[in-house]
Amino acid sequence: MTLQPPAAPQASPPAEGPAPTGLRTALVLAVAAGAALLLALPPFDLWPLAIVGVALLAIATHRRRLRAGFGLGLLAGAVLFYPLLHWTSFAAGWLPWALLSTAEAVFFGLTGLATAWLRPLLDRWRGLLWPPLLGLLWVTQEAVRDRAPFGGFPWGRLAFSQADAPVLRLAALGGAPAVTFGVAAAAGALVGLYYLIFPAWRALPAETRRKPWLARPRLDWRRPWRDPVIVLSVIAFALVVLPRAVPLGGDQGPVKTIAIVQGNVPRLGLEFNEQRRAVLDNHVKATLQLAADVAAGKRKQPDLVVWPENSSDIDPLRNQDAAGEISAAADAIKAPILVGTVLRTNNPNNIKNAGLLWVPGAGPDPTQQYVKRHPVPFAEYMPLRSVAKLVSDKVALVRNMVPGATPGVLRTGPLTLGDVICFEVAYDGIVRDTVTGGGQVLAVQTNNATFNAAEARQQMAMVRLRAVEHGRDSMMVSTVGVSGFVDRYGSVHQLTGFNTAAVQVRAVHLTSSRTLATRLGALPEIAAVVLAVAALAAAFVLRRGRREITGDGAEKAEAR
Incomplete structure (x- = not known):
């Protein structure tokens, strides 16, 4: 190929290559x-x-x-x-x-x-x-x-x-x-x-x-x-x-109905951690209202309810009041609830960020819980703590989040859920492990109360990619938004706003096949x-x- 005017051919680029700009x-x-x-x-x-x-x-x-x-x-x-x-x-x-x-x-x-x-x-x-x-x-x-x-x-x-x-x-x-x-x-x-x-x-x-x-x-x-x-x-x-x-896409498996609950928080920002009971109450009230709507025929009965990360920062395995509230919500909705919670350990300096399955009539199922495998450095655990103190005065607020050891594969009864928490959706291997472990649907539990709507939408774009990558219907559920469902083609459905309360219910396809990317x-x-x-x-x-x-x-x- 050469570029030339109508009359005569022109010179080609120099043999040694183009000069830099x-x-x-x-x-x-x-x-x-x-x-x-x-x-x-x-x-x-x-x-x-x-x-x-x-x-x-x-x-x-x-x-x-x-x-x-x-x-x-x-x-x-x-x-x-x-x-x-x-x-x-x-x-x-x-x-x-x-x-x-x-x-x-x-x-x-x-x-x-x-x-x-x-x-x-x-x-x-x-x-x-x-x-x-x-x-x-x-x-x-x-x-x-x-x-x-x-x-x-x-x-x-x-x-x-x-x-x-x-x-x-x-x-x-x-x-x-x-x-x-x-x-x-x-x-x-x-x-x-x-x-x-x-x-x-x-x-x-x-x-x-x-x-x-x-x-x-x-x-x-x-x-x-x-x-x-x-x-x-x-x-x-x-x-x-x-x-x-x-x-x-993949095989068209059975259809199950999932509800996602975005309870919202009283105030955005770091004060979120000081509002633990109010945040739990918001998610309980939203679920009780969903149960009332189901009873009135306004909503379809869900097979599973998913709450976001930090929806109960009060450890329900150690606090009977929190456990009682969650049990009341699960019994009312007549479906298991995946609760995003912070679990305490015997060491007061260590905590676990977990998704815990709560079964109606039975309470928590300790065998079906996922502990976040990739805590965020300098936010959820503090490497180089002595050096970090020179950078931020908030280092003392950060306790050590103990990482989990197993993929987030939760067998809820009606379906097997592949669960990841917050930023983990950005990591290829962590999401893939939930699919190879048997996850039929993907869920991302997240808490965006300390960030903004731009960060939440960036996460939703990642969920859309994961849905296509693994051929799985997916969902993102946040404390404050944005939340929504994503089909296996990457399209978003029932997207919520930011800094608002919302409950969305949708039928999703369960898929067991694996894409080439998954394999x-x-x-x-x-x-x-x-x-x-x-x-x-x-x-x-x-x-x-x-x-x-x-x-x-x-x-x-x-x-x-």
Whole structure:
């Protein structure tokens, strides 16, 4: 493919590859990349901007010095994560928010560095390596960020921005890593097209450049597989549009009715912990009202009722008043209740964040409880406590939350529920374990009273991805919102508002089959990481002993 004016053919890009953008332009592109990625995520949900953001960052960092690539990636990450994670400051204060946002931005810096490192490969084969290499690079970055440090923090993954996009269906094939790969690979196709077309356009006479419609691309339609512009265009189109053809869902099992109760809290904020009895009362009253509506024929009788995380911060196994209230609600509704509770231990400094099944006429069933397996560091347990005291004056409020040891698979009688608590929905393996353990429906119990509606909607996007990934009808139930049901196609039903009380009842399908993503587990992600490491090693071999020649004037720009 060449770009040429009507009269004569024009020069092709230089053999050594495109020069890097100017430093000022690169800074603007990095800021724009971070902003685009932010707007792609909830609550904005402009999902095409995720592709744009990845592409802009790649253009900004390509063929730059490694330190410049790191700096530009760090800048893009800061633009993304500081506003994205602002809700953490409501509970922890400004300094922990800044430290977390900066730590997350460092991973973007490493992505920019890696993009600059891969230039010997990216400049080869006429741009056709851009889609796979950029896809592998972003999957690898997220794989590391999801696990380190202190167990990782997966917020802001590309996959979580695609709840309304066709590429979401790739989750059924390879989970969140497959969705991230699709987004980044589509961006890579755009970058490859940019580097094929833009240098050729710049080589045109000034008069033709002022009238770009006169510069017509000459494409090799007789052998389209050999024309990189056609190939990259097809790749971009396929990654954005064709995932709609991926089949979703599984076997149509029996239907059961589930009620979710969003009782609300008297006041948002950290004072939530001082309102434990009022919060429990709210959820009991809402359930009793649901029982009255069922008796009057206004609502369908549920087979299971799900309360949110922290709906009873009073340990009902040790407090008879709390136990009596919950028993009254379960007896009235005539269905088991999954209660989100905080269980005390014999050590007063240790607690457990649990989902506990409460059976009508029998009370709590200790054999059917799930203890949160991944407590949040510095919020639900305190590593490096002596150091953390220097950062936040709220360290003394944090007790050690003891992690559970088994997946959240709860056999309620009518159905087997796969349960995860709050931020655990962001972690691939924790959710998958509930499905491989027999979960027929997925539930996310959460408490957003110390955050805001933006954080709650970000969690709901994760629930939508998990529903598609595992082919399970799902639900998210929060103390204050948002709550709602999600079908196996990722569509949300009966979504509640924020900071309000609500009860929703819906019939859901029980599913026992497993998607390809469920069967493969972490294998696609592992394969992507291995291939990314191999690409980085190949770039090392190509770079070794080779002088960096970037063209007239570009060498000076790269050194900055």
